[in-house]
Structures are given as structure tokens and as C-alpha cells.
Amino acid sequence: TLMESTTIIENKIQELLKNFEFVRQSTEHICSFLEIEDYVVQPIADVSPPKWHLGHTTWFFETFILIPNLKGYKVFDPKYNYVFNSYYETVGARVIRTDRGNLSRPSVSEIYSYRHYVDEHMRLLFKDVSAQSELKDILELGIHHEQQHQELLYMDIKYILGHNPLFPVYSDKKVFDEIIREQVKELSFSEGVFEIGFQGEGFCFDNELGRHQVYLDAFEIDPYPVSNKEYLEFMEDGGYENFRFWHAAGWDWVNSNNVKAPLYWYFIDGQWMVFGLNGLKEMEGKQAVCHVNYYEAAAFAAWKGMELPTEAQWEIASKSLEWGHRWEWTQSAYLPYPRFKKAPGAIGEYNGKFMVDQMVLRGASVATSKGHSRNTYRNFFKSHQRWQFSGIRLVKSLT
Amino acid sequence: TLMESTTIIENKIQELLKNFEFVRQSTEHICSFLEIEDYVVQPIADVSPPKWHLGHTTWFFETFILIPNLKGYKVFDPKYNYVFNSYYETVGARVIRTDRGNLSRPSVSEIYSYRHYVDEHMRLLFKDVSAQSELKDILELGIHHEQQHQELLYMDIKYILGHNPLFPVYSDKKVFDEIIREQVKELSFSEGVFEIGFQGEGFCFDNELGRHQVYLDAFEIDPYPVSNKEYLEFMEDGGYENFRFWHAAGWDWVNSNNVKAPLYWYFIDGQWMVFGLNGLKEMEGKQAVCHVNYYEAAAFAAWKGMELPTEAQWEIASKSLEWGHRWEWTQSAYLPYPRFKKAPGAIGEYNGKFMVDQMVLRGASVATSKGHSRNTYRNFFKSHQRWQFSGIRLVKSLT
Amino acid sequence: TLMESTTIIENKIQELLKNFEFVRQSTEHICSFLEIEDYVVQPIADVSPPKWHLGHTTWFFETFILIPNLKGYKVFDPKYNYVFNSYYETVGARVIRTDRGNLSRPSVSEIYSYRHYVDEHMRLLFKDVSAQSELKDILELGIHHEQQHQELLYMDIKYILGHNPLFPVYSDKKVFDEIIREQVKELSFSEGVFEIGFQGEGFCFDNELGRHQVYLDAFEIDPYPVSNKEYLEFMEDGGYENFRFWHAAGWDWVNSNNVKAPLYWYFIDGQWMVFGLNGLKEMEGKQAVCHVNYYEAAAFAAWKGMELPTEAQWEIASKSLEWGHRWEWTQSAYLPYPRFKKAPGAIGEYNGKFMVDQMVLRGASVATSKGHSRNTYRNFFKSHQRWQFSGIRLVKSLT
Amino acid sequence: TLMESTTIIENKIQELLKNFEFVRQSTEHICSFLEIEDYVVQPIADVSPPKWHLGHTTWFFETFILIPNLKGYKVFDPKYNYVFNSYYETVGARVIRTDRGNLSRPSVSEIYSYRHYVDEHMRLLFKDVSAQSELKDILELGIHHEQQHQELLYMDIKYILGHNPLFPVYSDKKVFDEIIREQVKELSFSEGVFEIGFQGEGFCFDNELGRHQVYLDAFEIDPYPVSNKEYLEFMEDGGYENFRFWHAAGWDWVNSNNVKAPLYWYFIDGQWMVFGLNGLKEMEGKQAVCHVNYYEAAAFAAWKGMELPTEAQWEIASKSLEWGHRWEWTQSAYLPYPRFKKAPGAIGEYNGKFMVDQMVLRGASVATSKGHSRNTYRNFFKSHQRWQFSGIRLVKSLT
Ligand SMILES: [Fe+3]
Ligand SMILES: [Fe+3]
Numbered sequence A, B, C, D: 001t002l003m004e005s006t007t008i009i010e011n012k013i014q015e016l017l018k019n020f021e022f023v024r025q026s027t028e029h030i031c032s033f034l035e036i037e038d039y040v041v042q043p044i045a046d047v048s049p050p051k052w053h054l055g056h057t058t059w060f061f062e063t064f065i066l067i068p069n070l071k072g073y074k075v076f077d078p079k080y081n082y083v084f085n086s087y088y089e090t091v092g093a094r095v096i097r098t099d100r101g102n103l104s105r106p107s108v109s110e111i112y113s114y115r116h117y118v119d120e121h122m123r124l125l126f127k128d129v130s131a132q133s134e135l136k137d138i139l140e141l142g143i144h145h146e147q148q149h150q151e152l153l154y155m156d157i158k159y160i161l162g163h164n165p166l167f168p169v170y171s172d173k174k175v176f177d178e179i180i181r182e183q184v185k186e187l188s189f190s191e192g193v194f195e196i197g198f199q200g201e202g203f204c205f206d207n208e209l210g211r212h213q214v215y216l217d218a219f220e221i222d223p224y225p226v227s228n229k230e231y232l233e234f235m236e237d238g239g240y241e242n243f244r245f246w247h248a249a250g251w252d253w254v255n256s257n258n259v260k261a262p263l264y265w266y267f268i269d270g271q272w273m274v275f276g277l278n279g280l281k282e283m284e285g286k287q288a289v290c291h292v293n294y295y296e297a298a299a300f301a302a303w304k305g306m307e308l309p310t311e312a313q314w315e316i317a318s319k320s321l322e323w324g325h326r327w328e329w330t331q332s333a334y335l336p337y338p339r340f341k342k343a344p345g346a347i348g349e350y351n352g353k354f355m356v357d358q359m360v361l362r363g364a365s366v367a368t369s370k371g372h373s374r375n376t377y378r379n380f381f382k383s384h385q386r387w388q389f390s391g392i393r394l395v396k397s398l399t
């Protein structure tokens, strides 16, 4: 009945509002370990200043929920749209991305005020039950959007601290739970037609929709991601010096950047050290290798005589895999699923316009927010990028 | 029997040798319309000087056939390996690509001497029947390699002349046969499991092998490529001014390059003119649009509410399509087919190492050499490139 | 007698130590108006983060005075040499200049601790009377060095705030005393041999030494620098659109950067606004024009049918000029005076190695520290730079 | 009387016309050693394709003499103005400099036709005695302009051949007369007021005018330029590895370009070889060092404990010097002489607009056209440039 479904939606909204409070708080918790100065810098274009993430996630709620829906809402500062719009052409001009680290203002404390101002007004808006049901989707998207930026915060903070000559420690306490590789047999899958893509209740991004059939040949897949120790064997076998394992573009990248190891690995006094949020530590062989790009993942697979999985292979096998500690490079380019449709308006710019020149990563990482992972999730980065928490999974064709 | 199969191979070799002579001659015919000066320049990194193509295709036969197989063969000039190696790491150092247009020597006439010297020695080598059977594959590859460079010659010559302020005419005679779009119904295909990839006798590149099954949803496909007239409608409807049709990377490309039309279109005195090998001519609406990149193809499809085909859709439908006049952008990234294996040695560098960050084009173009097209052929370029003879085919999902 | 001269030196040292305390305090006063975030950013390579200036001036005293002279001195942090060395090859490796704004650490508060630690040890060292006389010169240089960085702090802070879309105010109180142009006659000087260069007691930089004779033709010079109003006339007369007034390099600069006005001028709602440390204000016609580069200064002079002074003309005329509000571009390149000698060791890197590809500016500006200006002072910047407080003085040849 | 002076001018014109014929022919003689391909390429932005020089010098006569003065003159090709204008804003749009090597057309033979067409019309024009006297200056300038481009032709041809991996030989015959250093005493000059700048009959460029007085301290000057042997001692003493000898900008240049020797020096099989127009030859110690830039010249002088001359020192001493084999770097920036005035119109763009960010070279080189050198000639290049025939002269201050 209508009444029942209204109740369901109301419950859903109540749950979302709880999530909203939790997610907004979690973001601030992540930043609570920072010095003010750490919020400001942008050492490379890919990395955004933490204070920008704090403002941008807030701007998302202000722009897409408060302004169109809360009567009489007064924007916190009319210039913030220019500062905190990421890439929405629909919503007007914006600071060019590479300038984000040139802005000392708004200050960190002004941005926290902005957050709390918007949070207050969100609570106000959602007291009004009548408007709620139609805002469910955008509220949910806003929450997931902020969770994505939580992972970006970890990535960017790690980059900022890990490229400082003083190697500052983010926290002395354990930040992430790591997995330890065990020796297990590879899993086999027979050929056939399978279905992939999201279905069912719950949230997903538009790029996961269009559940569809795919034909797969038989394959074997490793239940664990590749470990640091295995990757070190590749390095010690001359992996970075032998063009045969590399794509032409990857080989250029290795040579123009004089790459010898994954990001954050430093060879100091005869020992491989790895920078993490606890500071510079000895490399641990049993942990999953992290911060490699697609070129490195593919070169490693070539050296091993194996392959990276396609995203369909990964998704079909996922139930049997140990996953969630590294975003795993697939051998699939980021392209629309059959029947993919952009949403109308600014939200249509969320995913679709990036579906070119990038590769899909599947799984999730230690830095992914709780409740933000699904086995249909399609993450994507450029082949050369490696500041995300990315690792390697191997497959072998059985035909 | 062994004897029969020897005869078959001998016949095959004889046929290849005839092709060899024909292809070598055709390359020189393409260049016979040039001034010496036209052989030398390299206006952008993508374009190679015609004289480089003449030398490089010759170097291929010298390096991979004569040197390892013709006893007592003396290389024409030991420095040519450095000048004419394109990208084979296996074969040693080489002039960096962007320097090709900085080399006035070897002169055009020296390169023709080089060609004829190598041709002579090829004939000498293949008089010796005993060595032939094992050279069949590499000879065939060398011929197809030179055919690929014949199309590149047309592309590069067109670029060189078409970007000269004097707009020089390559030839006054008709160079290419164009197709004229007719009004016909779209073709429908039902969903199901199909097979794609090369099979059977005859030549193919390694990237077409690994015939395999794919699942396709039902779709409709246009029997003709998009015409200039249709593309002009997109332009006149503000196609290049509306970010909504474009990938983010495409929109950046449009704006940083101030793009308003396909390559070689010039708006002069209130009229769209198009540069071709016959010089600057009025745009012909019924011809297939040419020299658009992936961003433009995808934006056009988005404007039309349709899509680009995947390479599987294209291949399955190909028998019913009017194709061969434009390389048609597909919505498939250039990635290895299942069970793709690189050949050992330098030949393994032919295709595999480029399987990243590029898109597949299917079909063939007016500039493709006769006998060099197949419906399994996988051509590939970067999303932003458009100096190849590329066009647009549209599909629509039926589910 | 020896004793007398010892007393003189002691008095000099006591005076210097007072200056030291005053200068160290003044630097911190300049920064006291900043938010923590303002200390961190580096919007262009020329600009250094304010916290870097705080550390670098301190590092100068630590490196050149404390380490070699204070027995048992323990450096504050051994990694700071890498972070705060500006350009002294003699003193080892350093953060590349463009990375200064990528470093969130050391934090502002750590750098203040560093300052106070070094100040304490400076006081300790100078309690020991015996070591003092030989440290006089380097102490004096360190003080003047910090004064130079005080002006750089004003320049860099202005750039940081003035390029922020929020246009933050540095202070609501008056920061600088401006001069108002008066209508006065030009001053005439007859031809002859004159002497320029520093002489006498007191401090000067090595580049002012080598007092020497120069021959000057007769000339007239304007007692006042060019005003905003005069510069606006140039702008309104199409100064930025007419190549005839510009050097070829200047014309390129105008066009590649689409320049229309001096730095910090913004045309808003039909009105020229100028950003200053008090925020965005209406342009004041009577003030001296500021933040123009050599190309602009020379173009303005050409438009006016006059010239920029040589540094000799400027120095000879200086006693009769109203100067000290703008660094005034001269028509002299920054080259060594006759008999210029580099000091041995690291201090030799202070000035000499920059004597190429730059122009001399004479005078001083509103942002120059009290006691840091002399009429023999040779400041220098590249022709295209204009974030310093630079203006224009005009001369006319009388022959 | 008027009649006498008319006769003088007529004689002058007759002499100029003879020069015109000679200079036009000499340019073609320089190019007669080239292959067609050598006329086309532009390996770096500084170098222009030889065919461009052929066209540009012709365009100068067509644009500044024929078009405004020869009634009914029909331009050879209206598009050539766009192709062959070098930098004259007054005369309209032009091919950007870096694109000169991208143009295969006009062909070499078309450009020779252009030359001969213009030469014919020049002869026609100057048959008409009445128009001659007012064209004397521009005719003379055009001749000197072409002589400047003759030296540029040598520079650019040397660069093109000397950067080709085949090291092609321009000519087997001797091209230039080299000087051999002799051991002689340095020359002394006393302090005093001297005059520099052009005076008297004959041609000079506008930048030499404004003869004026300068005061010079006493100095010693080496009668010979520095030899290869002396420069090699600098190299072997670690000259390129010791920052102390270098300007900061020079040290950056050395390190970013990994410079170890002058341009065209190649260390092959344990031996320094030098590329010249006769091909690659053993370095000859007694010849004057060539192809060094200002940074290298200044570093050599610093290593030697001496200095580069100012242009006034050079000019005053010139009568006693062995000069004319190398353009000699001075320690003077290229700035206007007192009372320098730009000519009105396009000719005013000839010199004045380059008077910034460059250094003066004095003398002449083996590649300078006969009759084109004067001891008041002010040549100029950027500090980092060294493809001109530049060398080093040393002075020492005597005060
Ligand atoms: Fe976002
Ligand atoms: Fe090839």
C-alpha cells in the first residue's frame, strides 16, 4: 500500500540521516590527525589539499540539496561555488584544478564553520518530512560521494606526508588492517555465459547498472592479491630494466621517471623501507603490494606469465576471493556498460564523462570507507596513476 | 604428402614474391607525386617524413630477413639502423621520434638506392629455394607492414600538404573512390553468443587471433557511416559548444585547441571547404565524414542519442555493412583478446606493447592498400588522434 | 691605538646586536597578520611561502655563524639545511625551488621554535667578547639579508592574498606610507665625468663596491616617479595594444599573458580597482604606479617619448629626487662594476652569480625595511617580473 | 653643387647595385653545396631552413623596395608575405617561427624563381635614375640584411649537418680561413674618457649610432682570442663540474643539458673531434675556440682569473687586436646607446625591439661576409646561445 511504502521510505531516510551524521563526522575524524599546514598543500595536480575535500563535499550538499530545496536558504559564501566546484560544468566556473594548492583561504577554520553551517541546515531541511522522499536519492549519493572523498583524503594525506623530506607521521596508532598472504590453490572457473552488473536493493553508482550477460572462457584466479615479497622478486629479477615485460607507454614512463619500485618504497642503507601513515617502516613481505600503476601491474603479470583479470572475471570470481585490501587493476578499460544512460542535469556529470582513457579497478582498499564497497563497484584511474591504494591480482586462461 | 605441401609452400612463396614486387612498387608510386621537399618534413610528432617511411619499410626487410638469412650480406649503411628503426627495443638505439623531421640526410635519392639495393638482395635470397619455407611468415609480415605504411604515407602526406598555407595539390586526378550515403533502414541483430576473431587461411596480425565467444545484447546498426551533412547538423546545432555531449577529456581537447570542425575543414568566405589530395574543395555533404577523433565520434553519437558499436558488434554485423571507406571508431578499448600471446623476439614488439590507452577502429579506409583489409582487422589510435581516415558508425541498443 | 679600535668594534657589535633583535622581531611582526594557512602556499615559483622565509633567514645565522663559531652547538634539526638552503651550492643539496609550497612541514610553530632556538644561541655566542670582532661582517650581512627577506615577505604575502578569489585583507590599518605626485619641473644635469658606487662607512653589498668613474651626457630627470593616472593614460591610449612601444620580448609577454594593466589591477563594474594589503580599493590616480615590469616601464617611456634612466644617471641625480616609494627600473643591465670580486666561500654566492640576464632597479620601496636603503643599492629582477614594488622614473637626453 | 652631389649619389647607387648583384649571387653560392633536403629542415627554433633565408632576403627587397616604388609591380605570390616575413609586425601576420621547418612548399626551385623574379624587377626599377636617390638607404640596408643572413646560413647549415647522425660533409674544400694563436704580450690601455660608436662615411646599423663618450679604467687586453687548447685546459681542470666559475643560470644550463664541451665537440674513441663544414675532424688546439655561449665564456674567464671586455674596452682596443675570426662575447648587455632613436615604420623594427635580455658580441667571424664587418658593429645573442661562431677574448683590470 501507499502507506506502507511511505513508511519504508521514511525508515530509509532515517537510516540515511544517521549515515549522514556518521559520514560527516568520520571525515573530520580523518583530518583530526593533521596540522593546519597539512590541509593546504597540493604537491601534484592529482592530489587535492585536504581542506578542499572538506569544502567540496560540503558544497555538494549545499548545491544539490539545500539551495534547490530549502526555502530561504542563504548560501554560506557566494564565492565558495567557484572554489569548491570540482568539475561540474553545469554549475559554473571553478578554480582550475592545479590552483587548489595556491589558495590559503578560505582558512581551515572557516571551512569547518561552513561544514557545520551546512550540516545544521541539512538537519533543518530533513525535519520537514514532506520533502524527504524525493531527496532520498541525492542524499544517498551525497553520502557516498563523501565516502569516496574519505578515501581520497587518505590517498592525498599519504602523498603529502610521504613526499615531505621529514617523513612526518600521521598517527602512531594502527590506521589500517592489512591482510597476510597465505599459500592456497588457484580457483578454477568454467567457460559460459555469466551476468555482471549491479542488481537488487541498496545503493550503487550509475556506472554499475545495466546488468548484462558476458561470455567467459575458462580461467584460474589467485584467491590472494600479489604480495610485496613476490613483487620484490620481480624487481630483483630486473623487472624495471627489461622492456619485454612492459607496454611501450609503460616503458617510457619507467624511463622518464627513473622508476625502480612502487610508490613510497625507499631504499635506505641497504634496506627497502615503505612510507605509510605510521611513518617510514621496513617493508613487510607478506603484505599485499600497494601503490603500483597499471603499467607495473601488467609488467608484473607478464613477467609471471599470467594476466590481469577482466572486470567480468573478477566479478564472477569475487565471492571466492580474499578482496577489499587493494583496488585491483583489471585488464578492462573503463567504458559504459550496455544500456548505460547519463542522469539528466549536473548529476549526469558524476561518472559518464570520465569513461575514456582509463582502466577499471575492482574490489576496495584498506582506505575505503566501511559500507562503501560492493563487488560490482567500478573504480577507475589512468594507467600511470598509483597514488591510490592499488594492487595486483593474477589470472590464467585455461583454454 | 610432404612433397605436396612443399609445392603448396613454394606456390605461396611465389605469390608472396609477386606481392612483394607489387607492394614495393606501389609505395614508390604513392611518393611519385611529391616534390623532394615533401619527403622531409614532420609538422607534428605523429606524422613521419615520407622519406622515413621509404627507409623504414626497407629496413624492416633488411633487418628481419636479409641480415639473419642472406649469407655474406653487407648492410647498405651501418648507421641506417639508428635512423630507420621505429620502436624495436630489441634492435637497438634509434633517433627519437620527434627528430625524424630534423634529418635532411640520408637524402631521398640515397634512400631510393637503399630500397633498390635491398630489393635486389631480396630477389637473390629468394632464388635459393631451400631457405624459403621458414621465411614465408616474416616475408608476409614485411609485406603487410609496408602496406600499413602505405596508408600512413597517405595520412602523413595529406597532413603535410593540408597544413601548408599554400595548400598544395598532391594530384589533379582522382586518388580515392568515395562512397555516397543512401537512405536505408537500420539492420537488427538479436542477442546471443557470437564468435569473433580471425580464423581460416590467409594472413592476419597476431592481435586478431584468439577467436573467442562473446555475448551480445540485441542491437540495431546503421548500414552506412555518418555523412558530412549529418555531421554538419551536429556542428550547426552547437555540438562543439555544448559540454553535455563530450567526455571530460574531449571537452578539454575542444577548448584547448579551439576546435570547431573535423580536421581539414576550413570555413572560407561563408563556405565550408575541405582539403584533400586534390586540394581545397567544397565540402560534399553526401560523403562520409572523415578525420574525426574518438571524442568527436562519441560526442556526435551522444547528440544523436545513439552509440558507437563495440568491436564485437561491428564484426558480427560487418557482412551486412557498407564498410571500407573510413576507419570506424568503436566503443572498445584496444586490449588483448583472450589467449593473446606475444611472438618471441623483435616481432613480439609489433602489436602487443601498444595494447593500452588506445581505442579500436574497425573496417578500412579509402587509403588502405588493396588486399590489406579484413573484417577482423583491429586498427587502433589514441582518443585525440584524427589524422587517420576515421569516421563514425552508429548503433542503438534494442534492450 | 689597538685598544681604541677594539672599543669601536665593540660598540659596533653592540649596535648590530640591537639591530639583530629588532630585525628578528620585525620579521615576526610582519607575519603576525597571517593565518597559519597563508604561511604555506607558493602560487608561482617566484613567490616563496612565508614560513620558508622565516626558516631560511634563521638558517642563514645558524649555518654561517653558529655552526662554525659556537662550540658544541647542536643544529636544531639536521634536515633543515635541505629545506631552508636557498641557492648556496657550497652548503649542499636543497629542495628545488618550485617544491617549497609542497611542504606542509616543518609546521609554522616548529619554525618559530627554530627561530627562537637560534636567537638564544646567537645571544649566547655574542656574550663571548673575544670571538666578536671577526663575526661583525657576517652578522651585519645576516641582518641585511633578513631585511631583504622582509621585503620579499611583503611581496609574497601580497601575491598570495591578491591572487586568492576571496581577496583577503592583510590588515585594516595603514601598512605603507604612499607618496603623492606633485607638479614640478624636471631637473637638469650637465655632461661630465661622475663617480658612482658605494664609499664611506657603513654597510653595503659587494655589488655596490668598486666606486668608479662614468661619463654622462647631459640629461633631464623627473623628480617624481610616474603616477597611476599617467599610466592609465597610456593604457587608455592603447598602450597594451600597440606593438610599436614594446620590445619584441615584451610584446610576446603581453600577448601570451593577455596583459591589460599592472599587476593587481582589476576592472570591476566599470572601475579600476587595485588590490593592496588593505584589500581591494579604488585605484588612486595620484599614487606612484606600482607592480610594472621592465617591458611595461620601457613601453611607457617609449609612448611618452622619453627614456628610463641608466643606473649612473639615477645615482648622480638621486640627491634631488623624491625616491624610496618604488623600485625604479633603470635602463642598465645587472652586470659587475669594474673590479668586482666575489668573496671566497659560500658568501661569494650572495650576489655575483646572478649578474646576467637581469635589469637593475634603483631606490627602495614602501616595503623596504627602514635602514635598508641607500642611493648606491643595486636591486635586480628579470625583465618580466613585476611582483616586486616596482615603478617608473623618466629621463630625457639633452644632447 | 647640386649637380656634383647628384653625381656622387649616382656613383654610390652604381656601386650598391654592383654589391647587390654580388651579394645575391654569393647567397646562392653558399647554398650550392646543399642537397635539396638540406634546405628544408629546422632542427631547433633558432635555426631556420636555408630555403627560408633565400625567400626572406628576397621578400625584404620585394616588400620594402619593389612594392612601394615600382609602378605596376605584381607580387610573385601574395601568400609569400605570410611565409617569409620574419618579425615585422608592421607588415602583417606570419608563420610562427617554430613552424618554418614544417613547410615543404614553396619548393626550393620556386624560391629560386622568386629570387630571380625579384632580381629582374630590382634591375628594372633601378634603371629609372630619377627614383634612385631616395632608395639608396633602403637598398643599402637590404644588402647588409642579406649579408647578415649569409652568416646565418652558415650557422644554420652547420647546425643541420652537424646534428645529423651521418655527419654529412658540406664541402671537401677549405671553407674558412682560421687564425693561429701566437704567444704575444697583453696590450695595456690607460684610463680616460674615450669615444665609441660609429662615425664617418659608409654604412652602419642604427644601433651603432649615437657616438658618445665613456670613461674607462686602465686595462690590459689579450691580442688574440682564446684557443681550443686553452679551453681544453679549462675542461680538463673540471671547468664544467665546478659551480664556482658559473653564473647561477649558466650552472642550471650546464646541468639540465649535461654539457661537457663546446657545441660540435664529440669525444670519440678517446679523442676530441670537432664537426665543421669539412666534416668531423680532430680538434686543432691552436685554433680559436668556437661555439661557446656567454655562460661558458664567463666561466672560462672566471677560471682564468680574468674578465670579458666591455664593448667600450673592445672597441677602443680593437685597432691593436687580431679580430674577425670569432664573434667575441663582451660583458655588456645589448642596450641602446645614448640618443638611440628607432626609425619610423617597419625599418624601426630592425634592431631596437631586441634591445633587452641579450649580450653584445663584437668583432666578426670567419663566416661573416666580406665587407660586412666594422669595429663598431654590435652583434647580440642570448646568454645561452652558441650556434653562432662565437669565441672568447680576455681582459684584466689594471686598477
Ligand atoms: Fe567530488
Ligand atoms: Fe613500421
Ligand SMILES: [Fe+3]
Binding pocket: C056, C086, C145, C149
Ligand atoms: Fe636569502
Ligand SMILES: [Fe+3]
Binding pocket: D056, D086, D145, D149
Ligand atoms: Fe631578416
